[in-house]
Amino acid sequence: MFQVQYISSHWRRISIFPVNMFNPWLALLLASSSAAAQQIPLSFQATNSEWTVFHHPIKSVAVIGAGPAGLQAAAKLIEHNFTVRLFDRAPSPGGNWFYTDETPVREPYPDKPFDEKPYIPENLPATHYYEDGEEGLSLEDRWKEHWQPRPVWDSLHTNSPAVITELPDVPYSADKPWVLSNHDIQRHVRAYASFHNLNANDYPTNSRHAPVTSYSTRVEELLKIESTQTWRLTLRKLERLSETNRIKAQWWTEDFDAVVIATGPYVSPHVPDIAGLLEWSKVKDGDQYSVYHSQSYRRPERYQNKTILVVGSSVSASEISRDIAPYASNIIASIRPHEDLHPFKLRSLLRFPSVTAFVPEIDHFEPLAAQDKGIKDGAIHLINGSVLRGIDEVILATGYIHSNIFLPNFTSDGQPANLHWTGHYIPDPTLAYTNVRPWTIGKYQSYAFAKVWEGTAHLPTQKQMREDYDNGKYHFRGLFASAPAEALFRQYVAWLNNESLINGGRFVEPWPLEKREVFVYYSDVEWIKGYTSLANFTDFEVLPSREWNSDKAAWEAMVYEDLQW
Structure with missing residues (x-):
């Protein structure tokens, strides 16, 4: 179970190879050894050439985003x-x-330019x-x-069971249903x-320190200060x-040694570039727009006796x-x-109500005679030549x-680039992203941030x-890892425990077997039978996988809401 590898003549590295990371005896061994591991002196150290060395000790960290990922990152960093300082543009976590x-x-028509800069006063701080009407x-x-109210509607429920939608330290009650409402999750977070x-208005236990949280606060700019090798955040509250x-x-600025980006993947609504849509977007029926993005949907009563066209096939489309x-x-x-079809997309298609009439893509919107009488008399032309009225x-x-x-490393299509599998930004690992599913792998990644920086x-x-990264090894695309999550679990467990054995720190345990079994049953019933195959949980070699493959399935059960509508 344990193997010693001699990496160089300078030091030794003890590696834990997870032959079976669901073995409860191994989990017990790791847990019982954690106290002893914390006492291991920092005597086994490699030369500086063998790992990334920081310019100066990391003492202060900004966490941007107070969702499930950012809260865990902040809590773990405080513990260490x-x-x-935790910032979020919303008034609460x-x-x-x-x-x-x-x-x-209202969303812009068309999308805002990707590089549009916010207004920042010349002299800071400013009020x-x-x-x-200004x-x-x-x-x-x-x-x-x-603060951008979130795109969550009143009746929204998860498309993942409670066992994989749960944060540590505050477990759901035993009688909680496995499909949770958004209100349940909000209370949980x-x-x-x-x-x-x-939480909002909380102060640190040591009242001599400044508050950790700053809600209703938006990050307007993030700059690396070369002279001090620190990060400067320009903030607006x-x-x-x-x-x-x-x-x-x-407006003001604060400087930090490191930064965690935990803003999540869904920041601004996307409006497709379809001929005629801009003109139709200006049309109102009474005081309500007739065309709008799903981010504004809240309740169904306003749709009584109406004919509704839903554009899209992902989660929002089917559930609304x-x-x-x-x-x-x-x-x-x-x-x-x-x-x-990715299984999440197939699931969304299968969940459309039976009364739904499916039509192809829209080719263009025919110009309207007026903009104050709704769109009912308008014509929507489809790519197959048919017309909707x-x-x-x-x-x-x-x-x-x-x-x-x-952010310094977002590409023109809005994806972060150059990320190590732990979430650290390769050109400068004092910047990190929460790029895994926060409910399940988030606690491991947060611990990784703390351990690397301490x-x-x-x-x-x-x-x-x-x-x-260039060779595609442990290369995760987008803000969520595309590798099979079980392999990523094992990668984190092995790596974190290996580092703790050498440098001190608590061991971590693998994901509980009983939760896995509940998830397997859930995915069979709610998604696709056989979706969670044995290979997904045992084949460690599938970790570098970069695309969906039905035999080696990724099972990050998240709200799958990409632009492939």
Whole structure:
């Protein structure tokens, strides 16, 4: 079970090869040894050329995003005695699971330029008091534009069971159903935040320190200061002043040794580039727009006796269609053909209500005679030559784009590049991303951030990380790992415990066997029978896999909402 490898003449590395990481005796051994491992002196150290060496000790860390991933990262870093600041543009924790009846400001038609920069006063710190109507914005829209209410509707439930949608330290009750409502998850995430003193208005246990959290705070810019090799965040916080009917805006900067990006994959709504859509997007029926993105959907009652066109075939499209089916007269779904369906996409297609009429992609929207009488008399031309008429409303369930323009390594299509499998940014590992499923692998990745930055775990040299990345080894695309999650579990467990044996620190345990069994049953019933095959849980060699393969399936049960609508 244990093997000693001599990597060089300078030191030795003890590697744990997970022959069977679901072996309960191994888990017991690792757990019982954790206290002893913390006492191992830092005597087995390699020369600096064998791993990444930081410019100076990492003491302060900013965490951007207070969803399930960011909260875990902040909690673990605090536990490891880092000075932490947690920022989120929303007024409370929860990330995408922070439900509110507020709807976001109207999405732009077309999408905003990827590199559009926000306004930052020339001299900081700065304060400004916004009046209603200033710069053509109401106070309500200014507030919503700042914090961006999340695209979660009232009846939304998970497409993953409770056992893989759970944060540590605050388990669900034993009688909780395996399919959770968004309200259950919101309470769960807030409970985790409160347990770790990270909720709104919480102060650290040591009152001499500044608050850890800063909600209603948006990161406007992130810069690396070369002279000090630190990160500078330019921040903007809004506060509603009800007594004077104004909004107070404050801009300032804070410097940190390291930064965790935990903003998630869904930042801005995507509007497809379809001829005529821009003109149709301006049309209203009364005081409501007739064409809008699914981010604004909240409840089904407004669709009573209407004919609705849903554009898209992912989670939002199918679940919103199910929600409005008891009210709408007709539901039509415009979808693209897919040759090789990911199981999550297939599941979404299968979950459209039986009354749905499927039609091909839209070719163009015919110009309307007026913009104040709705779209019912308009014509929507499809790519097969047919025409739709009599549509009351169009819901664009067309996905989201990654528009965190303050980040240094986002490509033009909104994807982060140059990430090591641990989530560290290869050109500068003082920047890290929460790029795994937070409910399951998040606790391992958060621990990895803490261990690397405190010096009880080491990354390969940047040259080696770059070579591995260029060769496709442990190369994860997008903000969620595309490798089979079980292999990634084992990779984290083996690596973290290996580093703790050498450098000190607690061991981690593999994912509990009983949770795996519940998940297997759930995936058989709710997704596709046989979806979770034995190979997914035992074949360690599938880790570098970069594409979906039905035989070696990725099982990151997440809200699969990409742009392939």
